[in-house]
Amino acid sequence: MSDKISEGIKKEIEKLVKELNYHCYRYYVLDSPVVSDEEYDSLYLKLKELEKKYNYILPDSPTQRIGAPPLYKFEKVKHTEPMLSLDNAFSYDDVNEFDRRVKRLMRSEGDIEYTVEPKYDGLAIELTYRKGLFYRASTRGDGYEGEDVTQNIRTIKSIPLKIEAHDEIPDEIDIRGEVYMDIDEFEKLNREREQKGEPVFANPRNAAAGSVRQLDPSITASRKLHIACYGIGAVKGMDFKSQWQLIKWFEKARFAVPAFIKSVKGIDNVVNVIKEIEERRMTFSFETDGAVIKVNDFELQRILGAKTREPRWAIAYKFPAHQGTTRIKEIIASVGRTGVITPVAMLEPVRIGGVTVSRSTLHNWDEIERKDIRIGDTVVVERAGDVIPHVVMVIKEKRTGKERAFPIPDRCPDCGSKVVREEGEVAARCISLHCPAQVQEKIIHFVSRGGMDIEGLGEKNVELLYSKGLIKHFSDIYQLHMHKEDLLGLPRFGEKSAQNLIDAIEKSRRATLSRFLFAIGILHVGEYSSKLLARNFRVLEALYYIEKEKILEIKQIGDKIAASVAAFFSDEKNIETLKSLELELTNPDFVLSKKSDMLLEGLSFVITGTLAKSRKEVEDLIESNGGHVSKSVSAGTNYLIFGEEPGSKLQKARSLGVKTVSYEELLEMVGERTGKR
Numbered sequence: 001m002s003d004k005i006s007e008g009i010k011k012e013i014e015k016l017v018k019e020l021n022y023h024c025y026r027y028y029v030l031d032s033p034v035v036s037d038e039e040y041d042s043l044y045l046k047l048k049e050l051e052k053k054y055n056y057i058l059p060d061s062p063t064q065r066i067g068a069p070p071l072y073k074f075e076k077v078k079h080t081e082p083m084l085s086l087d088n089a090f091s092y093d094d095v096n097e098f099d100r101r102v103k104r105l106m107r108s109e110g111d112i113e114y115t116v117e118p119k120y121d122g123l124a125i126e127l128t129y130r131k132g133l134f135y136r137a138s139t140r141g142d143g144y145e146g147e148d149v150t151q152n153i154r155t156i157k158s159i160p161l162k163i164e165a166h167d168e169i170p171d172e173i174d175i176r177g178e179v180y181m182d183i184d185e186f187e188k189l190n191r192e193r194e195q196k197g198e199p200v201f202a203n204p205r206n207a208a209a210g211s212v213r214q215l216d217p218s219i220t221a222s223r224k225l226h227i228a229c230y231g232i233g234a235v236k237g238m239d240f241k242s243q244w245q246l247i248k249w250f251e252k253a254r255f256a257v258p259a260f261i262k263s264v265k266g267i268d269n270v271v272n273v274i275k276e277i278e279e280r281r282m283t284f285s286f287e288t289d290g291a292v293i294k295v296n297d298f299e300l301q302r303i304l305g306a307k308t309r310e311p312r313w314a315i316a317y318k319f320p321a322h323q324g325t326t327r328i329k330e331i332i333a334s335v336g337r338t339g340v341i342t343p344v345a346m347l348e349p350v351r352i353g354g355v356t357v358s359r360s361t362l363h364n365w366d367e368i369e370r371k372d373i374r375i376g377d378t379v380v381v382e383r384a385g386d387v388i389p390h391v392v393m394v395i396k397e398k399r400t401g402k403e404r405a406f407p408i409p410d411r412c413p414d415c416g417s418k419v420v421r422e423e424g425e426v427a428a429r430c431i432s433l434h435c436p437a438q439v440q441e442k443i444i445h446f447v448s449r450g451g452m453d454i455e456g457l458g459e460k461n462v463e464l465l466y467s468k469g470l471i472k473h474f475s476d477i478y479q480l481h482m483h484k485e486d487l488l489g490l491p492r493f494g495e496k497s498a499q500n501l502i503d504a505i506e507k508s509r510r511a512t513l514s515r516f517l518f519a520i521g522i523l524h525v526g527e528y529s530s531k532l533l534a535r536n537f538r539v540l541e542a543l544y545y546i547e548k549e550k551i552l553e554i555k556q557i558g559d560k561i562a563a564s565v566a567a568f569f570s571d572e573k574n575i576e577t578l579k580s581l582e583l584e585l586t587n588p589d590f591v592l593s594k595k596s597d598m599l600l601e602g603l604s605f606v607i608t609g610t611l612a613k614s615r616k617e618v619e620d621l622i623e624s625n626g627g628h629v630s631k632s633v634s635a636g637t638n639y640l641i642f643g644e645e646p647g648s649k650l651q652k653a654r655s656l657g658v659k660t661v662s663y664e665e666l667l668e669m670v671g672e673r674t675g676k677r
């Protein structure tokens, strides 16, 4: 039951929603926040509490962006106005021809006014607003019918849930824009996927499209997507005169617009603007492969009309791919932050599109084989978009017979550990815990929430402490309490935050074995596999030099994970590192999980309601004692642990005859009493 709401509280909630939406706009659209993240979070929390207490939730509340349940499939959506595609121009001649055609059709001699903006490489989305409220989002599909991706698009924080801050609001409007992922974000996402053994995205466009076409909106929410609004479909109750006016309206209504747009008269000026965009493209945070030229005036656009798929009033100029010819002097193996070893060609320097290129990635050994690339070869190199230059092809006619192949190295060039290449995988990797190329990334994972969960040691602070030499390796984390003075000298650290960090580190010494196994970041080993390993092997030592077959005895673990675990624990240096780390862990649970008499072994638990400890802590307690936690109650459930406001699970458990126990009773079951810990 919610408390009765007064006008005063309503006003307060409305004010908070407005304020938070404004801060979102400052942060995500303008990239110029006026409050700190902490201030934002505390306002957000306050709103969430009030909403819960009074059950009063506004449709544009920022809390409504997340939390929608996964779908089974996307519904179809018919576009009121078709979403067209664009004709391409590959040269300035083509651009001039486009202008001549426009003039011919308009029977006009005078200069036409055009807008020029970058062509975003993402996916086209239509946002429908009704009475100013975000109503629906759909993909382009075949241009006439797309898919309803509302729940996913709602998670993009730069998209207003309500059009305000504007005196002119149409009754209904279809806004079109490109949803995209920044290049940095794309690279970061791929690094993470690689680390987890998931396939990487080929380019930012695929990453954006893959993120939007997710049935589970929480996955979309975890990807940092942006939008650039560049057009409209059907509009009711308002009249836009030109592309320029539309963009100005977008800006005022707080929609994100293309990072660059100019309106000019005459095609010569258009060409100059295209050149300007090409010069600037390296400074853009997103990938662009061209410029879009549009007749500015909407009335002229209407007269010009469209062919079946493309309008006659717009064209996309594609930047030429920059290519050059040079010779591969040497090939080196380079270790990335996630351990993947990439072959890199060292080139005789060559100027391509105004930039000197002397290195080029060869991606992986499959690619080397496919293109038959050898040291000494003469090759065509391309610098496409903003991505790193790559070798397009070998000019085999130029071979002298002295060229040499470059096989996968046996040892990691950075740490000398054995290189592993799994069956069916393209990547060759170094899986050593002490490899200097990877250690920083590994530490970030080690301390992360799913791992040792050291609060206050996020990515930025790990980088900071690493750069200052305070953490060079995992075990250095546990020496930090002796370096409090050094911590105090660092930016972002005061007495309180330094002590909090030290306390959080101390607390992490009590991590369970499964958390620890997850934290050390064995390739393909996620939280679930870590739990299975912990439950079955119980002590870390049991995994040292383990054979793959032994791991395969766990029925839920497949070949890929087993091979990875075995490879990891066959590395002597890894074991050395683990042994020194284990000395730092004083956790009774870690010890407890070494006991052979797991008290909850084989029992299945479901948790409901609010307990004295967080859900995660209770799960850890159950699992470290051999129990298993599932989400829903069934006849196979042994115990339901219930707290305050237990919900429907309690009834279901009772009706199925499942035993129901309190958190205190659970503590007794595992031999602990309330207040003891």
Ligand code: IVH
Pocket (backbone or CB within 6 Å): 083, 084, 085, 086, 117, 118, 119, 120, 121, 122, 123, 124, 140, 178, 230, 231, 258, 292, 311, 314, 316
């Ligand atoms: S205008 C009929 N403007 O390019 C006009 N499109 O190749 C069509 N695109 O489907 C859209 N940036 O997904 C326009 N600044 C921009 C664009 C842009 C990227 C995409 C859009 C379109 C595709 C056509």
